[in-house]
Amino acid sequence: MTLAVLYSRARVGMDAPLVTIEVHLSNGLPAFNMVGLPETAVKEARDRVRSAIINSQFDFPDRRITVNMAPADLPKQGAQFDLAIALGILVASNQLPADKIEEYEFLGELALSGDLRPGPGALPAAIACTQAGRGLVTSKDNAAEAALASDSTVRYGEHLLQVTSHFSGQNALPQAHYEPATDVEPMPDMADVKGQHSAKRALEIAAAGRHNLLFFGPPGTGKTLLASRLPGLLPALREREALEVASVQSICGLPLNWGRRPFRSPHHTASGVALIGGGSIPRPGEVTLAHRGVLFLDELAEFPRTVLDVLREPMESGEVHIARAARQTRFPARFQLVAAMNPTPGGYSPDDPRSQRYTREQMQRYLARLSGPFLDRIDLHIEVPALPKALLTRNTEEESSADVRARVELAWSRQLDRQGCANAELSGKPLEQACRLGQAEQTLLDSALDKLGLSARAYHRVLKVARTLADLNGRPTLERTDLIEALNCRQLEKLMRV
Template sequence: MGLAVLYSRGLAGMDAALVTVEVHLANGLPNFTIVGLPEAEVKESKDRVRAALQNCQFEFPSRRITVNLAPADLPKESGRFDLPIALGILAASGQIPSDKLAEYEYAGELALTGELRAIRGALAMTYRASDSGRAFILPAVNAAEAALVEDAAVYPAQSLLQVAAHLAGREALERYIPDTQAVLPHYPDMREVKGQAQCKRALEIAAAGGHSVLMSGPPGTGKSMLAARFPGILPQMTQQEALESAAMQSLGGMFEVENWKRRPYRAPHHTASAVALVGGGSNPRPGEISVAMHGVLFLDELPEFDRGVLEVLREPLESGRITISRAARRADFKAQFQLVAAMNPCPCGYLGHYNGKCRCTPDQVSRYRGKISGPLLDRIDIQIEVPAVPQEDLLRQADGENSMAIQARAETARQRQLARQGKPNAQLSVTEIETWCAPDAQGEALLRQSIARLNLSARAYHRVLKVARTIADLAGSESIQIGHIAEAVQFRRMSF
């Protein structure tokens, strides 16, 4: 009888749980069984592994083969277990030595020829498992992605034969050394947007403090252009933020190495379902709000989204997390994104436009705006109207500030926040708001008047204070003054 034990990783939400692959060969009628809650892709690995071993000129044992994927209560999916299963059979049958098996973790889908194919979630695997003390043997196409984790020792392989030769000591695999040359991501330039100085100011505040934004205005005023250029004025990603963002995209098989440290920008169509937005499925996968981790989620034509779809944003906007519960399993995903939404002021879109084309009745306008619930609006920090650009401004050459200058100010303000409280202002709790966002006497008096006149809720009150704190940080002020409060209040005055 032969027994081999190897290690791999299974994906469950954001976790890459350790999976022990135990391969046992026993006497008896030839049989090949995989246990440990395998899904269809894992069960099908029996045929891939058999063909790959035979085409690589290895002997496939005519014995009773039992493969156990532990822990037994963790669902196993995808073809990532092909490689460790094949190596386990070779080691248990004595065709390769087993003394080095425990030094590595293995993942890779096998072609029938023995070539290794790409797997989903390679970066998520190394990100969660880099402290295990073991190196990783992965398909060569996943090496650049997996090696972005600084402490991960990644050994890329093209085929099962290469891995077997490495373990046998005949031809060692070379450790993958990532290219450390930093490449600054390229974004569209804010300078290309003509006019809209007030809206650009609002987006600068949002970028500095991590606040959510709603823009309302007629068609063609630049709302989509402004949103597309918003990632370019956000502070540069830290190493930790880049890893978390890339790992989340890797779970969905969307990550590309050339987008490393580039703020994600997701703009789902208004026909997207709630599951597409927050994630789900029988084997829960992240949705758009999680794929936009540390980046921007742009919802254009906000009232055109189904109301039930929009309501699912309420919890993640408040907590920065989403929990997906299904009958068989549960998954937690981070959802720290910046919401930027755009909408027209009325069904035809031209309410308040200087051309006077709007023919919508007050009742039509009310119904249109009523598609967005009050609780959701309450959670959006900055609400601003984007007016039509005058014709004379359109004819002028673009001469506004470029994204680099705006980003520099936002970066400086963000660093003040991190030095003071260790997080962006948008993420402050109620207790922290009382500590760091107390206005001066004049500012407090103005805030009291605003609460009474605008009927601000307790949540809106706290969000005004957080926006005012960001405005003060942009101005380099240690205290929140009346001018900062006044500017923050005007971003809550959009009529609904």
Template sequence: MVALVRTVAYLGLEARAVEVQCSIAPGLPKFNIVGLADKAVGESKERVRAALSAMGLALPPKRITINLSPADLPKEGSHYDLPVALALLASMGVTDAEQLGDWVAVGELALDGRIVPSPGVLLAALHASEEEAGLICPRGQGSEAKWASEVPVLAAPDLTALLNHLKGTAQLPAPEAGEVEAGAPGPDLKQVKGQETAKRALEIAAAGAHNLLMIGPPGAGKSLLASCLPGILPDLTATEALEVSMVQSVAGLLEGGRISRARPFRAPHHSASMAALTGGGLKVKPGEVSLAHLGVLFLDELPEFQRAVLDSLRQPLETGKVDVARANAHVSFPAQVQLVAAMNPCRCGHLGDPALACSRAPKCAADYQSKVSGPLLDRIDLHVEVDPVSAADLALPPPAEGTAEVAARVAAARAIQSARAEARGTRTNAGLEGDALERFATPDEQGRALLMQAAEAMRLTARGYTRILRVARTIADLAGSEGVGRIHVAEALSYRRQPPRA
């Protein structure tokens, strides 16, 4: 008899159907797993053997073959333990093989028979919902699985409890969907003294999801400004929260099934590798740019990152996704991020200050800033100089306007963009292109004349020209203006910086 149990293989954010087939045939005792399984899957036979032994069951002294079909699809991860064990138990006659056909199973087995969490359960639940099947998963991930539509979920603590439920002798409680968290509050903009230009640029960046680069000396408040950004961004919608949670589920970061409405904020250290930033590795996992999907990727000390690592962000910033190509896998991860970067003007950080600047200025600044390529700078919409803060500024009382007031204006601007979403096909102004860009961001005659003059003087690229229009549209939205005027174009141009030339 051949028993069949359904499970999934993860390929990026896609869950592909896999059938676990178990055959017990006469012959010398042997336990084989075939079907392009990696080391973690091959080791599952030892975990399954120990888990069955903990239940008081022994493997039959026959030739046991587990086939993971389709055989040409790579199988990775420990979530195959549970379907392998169920297929084996069905072949042994311990449970009903026909009953298992209505379920998709995922989960890792402990040696004592417990079913422990494994990454990707949310994707498996969504796949089960599409297949109109139920999901069998670890108890600790039942609340995560319940976010996927109305899919029936069996969240079992161990194999014994699961078998008792399938036989009808003891029912497992139905899990509840995980909590929706609002996110931990961050710093308030009232903590930032002075820096009115930088705060205005931060507001524009938040309103249109534009990329932002802050350049200033050490201690000027660049990192503090960046950490204030999540507080002024609107919460994720229900659909967006599910998108973000799918990435976190694959990465194994979704704890207790709790889904957050707060936008992701990722701030990797400048020693991060290319695989850490864009994704990859031996078992392809999403990188920081995907973990920040629909949120903020903050790169502090931008020139200290390896140049090749920074340039690997050029395609994701343009397309909103990462295509990771490896010899054994080719997967895509979403990467619609808002890049916020900070850097010093030179290595010593005090360019322009005669008392503190090094003797190599201004060549020191040219060498330091050239570590960031022109094409990457061209993809950053807003460039703002962050001036040093004096002791007199720090002694001033907190500003009257803080995060709450700025967040209200940002929310109003985003609401205007949402009203146009159906016509333009993108969530924010940062994604305007083609006909939608022409329709909503074309300035009036005076604005167009100023833009053409500036484009010639600043030698703007086609990308730079387009990004000026997008920023001007966001500034107009913040002002509640129906059209884009000269004043909006002028402010957008003031935040544009020419890429350094060799």
């Protein structure tokens, strides 16, 4: 046989498109040519594969070798094609039987010694392999991650010789199984936070309805401490959601934290591309890394306004579309935003004597970094005031995250039974049906709309928060108290007062 056909997977955003690797040996001067739009790392496979084959005690064919990677218009990047190319050469040169090769796809980088090295993107590749009805052969370090794909057949090896031994019918490759880590670090507990009952209540509301949240107040009041407790209040990830989170971590080469919601906290010097993603070869940004979890922006007003405004679309749609001249990529970005900021450039409230050194214009410029449309997309604005010193030294019994999470999960189950999604994701007819108001409640909300100058988007956000409050209290319909508390959680007047 002078022609061998094997299968591998490329990486395009969250997808793993099939790549058919054809290896042909022909007469002529010895050469090793690769076609099919390979990028630099793929072209360098020629040297890695040659050394790996020779150091594995096989003969490297002294012939003209042509490797075609189809489809030809799909850019190929990374070193994950090494294993498939090496096996293709061995099959085409009759050093390895072709039996059962077509039942598997291959993913793995080769060291010069023939050792298999891990690479990013094993989980999306395993999912795509399973959908195509084939198994996956990969490195040992990628095997457990790939085994997360439901109904997948994942086999792994540590060396090229182990893989060839399997397909020669000698020693079968072991099948991978994912084993969750047992030494998982516990989530930060709400019981560590003293006082700040209104902020804790806001955290509970945000967790129950997946609402975006902004804390503002002087430094040292516990805004960051509170924000770090939110992941521990959120309901457990469903299997499909956990697989989405693991796939994002896989393509980024990050350690897998199966079943745990991500918590991302980029520095305020991060650029718009760092938050959204991009590059000539599009890669995920922080909003995608926080998918199904929490994106925490500390010192919110220190972010450039243009950077914050790029978050507006993914906050609404739950995904990011990155368009480049050569390709377009979609990344998921259904995150929950939690932000913290000081009310003035000096950090203290405008009526604090320590803020007198700043003029009214300086304070206005500071707050003007947050655009109205961006603030409209944040459901809850909560002040976190300084605590009395006596409370800081007092031993008080605070409610734990487990107790709060029990109420959150109950409210979450009510939402799923009623509409199949979180309240924060409601729109259109489902929003109208879930948030029907009586005549008195509608009059109250209309009056608040005129008095506070709320936009239509903010109006709907108030309704969603009120719906979450009703779910927390086990009420099927919205009542006046729900609307009043929801309006009190939107402290825009106080936030923007200077």
